[in-house]
Amino acid sequence: MPSVVVVMGVSGSGKSTVGRLLAQRLMVPFLEADDLHPAANRAKMAAGHPLDDEDRRPWLMSVADWIRRATHDGQGGVVACSALKHEYRDLFRQAGAGVWFLYLALDRATADRRVAGRMDHFMPARLLDSQYADLEPLRPDEPGLTVDATADPRTIVDEAVRTVREIG
Ligand SMILES: Nc1ncnc2c1ncn2[C@@H]1O[C@H](COP(=O)(O)OP(=O)(O)OP(=O)(O)O)[C@@H](O)[C@H]1O
Ligand SMILES: O=C(O)[C@H](O)[C@@H](O)[C@H](O)[C@H](O)CO
Numbered sequence: 001m002p003s004v005v006v007v008m009g010v011s012g013s014g015k016s017t018v019g020r021l022l023a024q025r026l027m028v029p030f031l032e033a034d035d036l037h038p039a040a041n042r043a044k045m046a047a048g049h050p051l052d053d054e055d056r057r058p059w060l061m062s063v064a065d066w067i068r069r070a071t072h073d074g075q076g077g078v079v080a081c082s083a084l085k086h087e088y089r090d091l092f093r094q095a096g097a098g099v100w101f102l103y104l105a106l107d108r109a110t111a112d113r114r115v116a117g118r119m120d121h122f123m124p125a126r127l128l129d130s131q132y133a134d135l136e137p138l139r140p141d142e143p144g145l146t147v148d149a150t151a152d153p154r155t156i157v158d159e160a161v162r163t164v165r166e167i168g
Contacts, residue, residue, distance in 0.1 A: 071096025101144030
């Protein structure tokens with residue numbers, strides 16, 4: 001079994017929704033990586049500016065620290081984190097053994113609809129251009145599974161649980 005599952009994808013792909021459900025099913029702790037963003041990052045996104053690599057660095061380090069603790073104490077966990085770029089995911093893989101990715105692949109039109117429909121969130125819909133520009137989909141040499149993010153969240157979780165049990 002993977003130690004930590006990172007549920008990744010662009011804003012609106014369903015990371016929080018699917019990640020919470022998956023953590024419940026696997027009975028492991030859940031981390032919403034958005035909660036670890038420095039205030040400056042949240043303010044920048046809320047003002048309509050996308051984050052760059054430098055903005056993300058301290059945030060990715062905090063997420064990697066959580067992954068390190070979760071793997072070392074043997075508890076494991078599920079993390080909802082955009083993890084858009086290959087190098088960010090490498091950082092997570094270096095933090096602990098057995099890090100595995102569940103990539104929620106979402107078409108742009110659905111992402112637009114979902115993010116525009118969300119009123120209680122700091123992420124403005126116009127930042128989706130930059131999310132897709134930065135996105136580097138999961139590569140075959142990265143451990144994980146790519147799923148269609150428009151499927152029902154429970155169906156996605158069922159498929160993920162089946163796959164992690166198979167590889168375990
Ligand atoms: N599989 C799904 N089918 C239909 N709607 C979904 C699905 N997953 C999530 N949603 C809806 O899409 C919206 C975005 O979901 P969610 O907040 O989980 O995405 P996210 O990837 O965590 O976004 P962000 O990174 O911006 O926080 C929510 O309104 C949620 O209810
Ligand atoms: O990497 C990034 O650009 C950011 O982390 C975003 O992905 C947001 O955290 C999130 O998606 C908004 O809720």
